[in-house]
Amino acid sequence: MRDGDLLVVRLSDGEDLFETLKQALKAEGVHAGIVVAGVGMLKEPGIAFYKGGGEYEPVPIKEEVEICALAGNVAVAEGDIFLHLHVTLGTSSGAALGGHMTGGKVHMAAEIAVRILQKPMSRVLDEKIGLRTLRFE
Amino acid sequence: MRDGDLLVVRLSDGEDLFETLKQALKAEGVHAGIVVAGVGMLKEPGIAFYKGGGEYEPVPIKEEVEICALAGNVAVAEGDIFLHLHVTLGTSSGAALGGHMTGGKVHMAAEIAVRILQKPMSRVLDEKIGLRTLRFE
Amino acid sequence: MRDGDLLVVRLSDGEDLFETLKQALKAEGVHAGIVVAGVGMLKEPGIAFYKGGGEYEPVPIKEEVEICALAGNVAVAEGDIFLHLHVTLGTSSGAALGGHMTGGKVHMAAEIAVRILQKPMSRVLDEKIGLRTLRFE
Numbered sequence: 001m002r003d004g005d006l007l008v009v010r011l012s013d014g015e016d017l018f019e020t021l022k023q024a025l026k027a028e029g030v031h032a033g034i035v036v037a038g039v040g041m042l043k044e045p046g047i048a049f050y051k052g053g054g055e056y057e058p059v060p061i062k063e064e065v066e067i068c069a070l071a072g073n074v075a076v077a078e079g080d081i082f083l084h085l086h087v088t089l090g091t092s093s094g095a096a097l098g099g100h101m102t103g104g105k106v107h108m109a110a111e112i113a114v115r116i117l118q119k120p121m122s123r124v125l126d127e128k129i130g131l132r133t134l135r136f137e
Numbered sequence: 138m139r140d141g142d143l144l145v146v147r148l149s150d151g152e153d154l155f156e157t158l159k160q161a162l163k164a165e166g167v168h169a170g171i172v173v174a175g176v177g178m179l180k181e182p183g184i185a186f187y188k189g190g191g192e193y194e195p196v197p198i199k200e201e202v203e204i205c206a207l208a209g210n211v212a213v214a215e216g217d218i219f220l221h222l223h224v225t226l227g228t229s230s231g232a233a234l235g236g237h238m239t240g241g242k243v244h245m246a247a248e249i250a251v252r253i254l255q256k257p258m259s260r261v262l263d264e265k266i267g268l269r270t271l272r273f274e
Numbered sequence: 275m276r277d278g279d280l281l282v283v284r285l286s287d288g289e290d291l292f293e294t295l296k297q298a299l300k301a302e303g304v305h306a307g308i309v310v311a312g313v314g315m316l317k318e319p320g321i322a323f324y325k326g327g328g329e330y331e332p333v334p335i336k337e338e339v340e341i342c343a344l345a346g347n348v349a350v351a352e353g354d355i356f357l358h359l360h361v362t363l364g365t366s367s368g369a370a371l372g373g374h375m376t377g378g379k380v381h382m383a384a385e386i387a388v389r390i391l392q393k394p395m396s397r398v399l400d401e402k403i404g405l406r407t408l409r410f411e
Contacts, residue, residue, distance in 0.1 A: 005278070010270070032277075034310065049340060051366075068224065069362060071342070071343050088225050094235070095232070095233075096369075108189070109268060113210070115310070118277055121275070134282075140391045140393045145308065173310045176360040203323060203373045227321070227373035
């Protein structure tokens with residue numbers, strides 16, 4: 001649902017978070033945005049810690065988790081929408097995990113809000129740090 | 138304080154977070170929104186992990202905590218404003234806890250920002266997952 | 275980059291997060307705002323837990339960390355821009371830490387979004403709780 005410059009996306013059980021969010025953005029013609037809120041649950045969540053040199057250390061998570069916070073942005077990289085998301089997860093004990101988000105399927109339901117930007121944002125590889133950093137032109 | 142489509146709410150020591158936020162939303166005639174930021178502290182915080190079938194496993198927290206992140210949304214369920222909030226909490230050791238927020242009183246102070254939506258959002262029970270999921274009509 | 279009421283700030287390796295964000299806000303003439311999203315990494319991160327009476331208990335963090343979530347606001351205190359930020363950090367093991375943010379240098383890169391407010395916000399010391407609380411006039 002779009003309300004002015006805000007896109008609210010409702011995701012259903014089993015949906016791939018990245019793919020479903022990308023599809024919703026494409027359906028609205030959005031190429032740049034800021035992920036301002038995300039709640040719900042994930043199964044098969046993927047988070048990772050950046051070690052440098054383009055390499056991430058994956059953090060194994062076997063259980064279903066609550067999405068406590070989701071933040072990041074939408075830009076264009078190599079002609080396609082690119083989502084850069086960091087996530088905070090709540091386990092069944094309440095202990096929180098967090099890091100760079102690499103994937104995950106929605107468990108039960110999820111709700112994500114994206115502030116749509118009119119100006120373009122892209123990502124270009126910065127060889128010094130091994131990451132595609134944000135560009136505003 | 139309302140600034141265009143953003144409502145900034147300042148909460149004081151001892152106030153119930155859900156009740157005070159609801160009152161501030163009602164005072165502005167807001168029935169739909171996205172909680173985009175929240176900081177401050179809580180005492181008697183309530184978080185829980187969703188087990189399915191409409192049941193949450195409560196996570197006991199005895200201490201006062203920092204609110205590291207607060208996210209979620211405002212919709213209408215059964216004729217009243219319904220807040221769906223997830224929270225990340227910082228304990229005195231720095232270890233973070235997080236989950237679905239079930240309650241909490243403000244400790245010292247808290248500051249919450251809500252992006253007001255013009256279009257309605259409601260919640261209707263989805264019997265398959267046992268939760269009231271978000272609807273846009 | 276400014277897109278209407280949203281300021282997107284890209285920070286580079288080694289930059290002081292507070293100083294760089296303040297400079298970006300000043301360059302746009304922003305005196306009030308809400309930090310709605312922040313991702314990236316930090317080195318020498320500083321977080322703390324508020325004990326009351328104006329005293330914070332610092333939480334020692336020696337390692338580089340992911341910024342999982344960043345929230346807070348921009349106001350004016352004693353004639354200068356004042357950032358009140360809370361942060362959730364992801365360590366290399368995935369365990370999350372969080373609290374009131376006292377400082378930190380960007381590791382690799384960081385991306386922060388601020389919703390600019392037109393109405394002023396200031397901070398004035400509330401002697402009862404020992405904190406400079408938010409005021410809307």
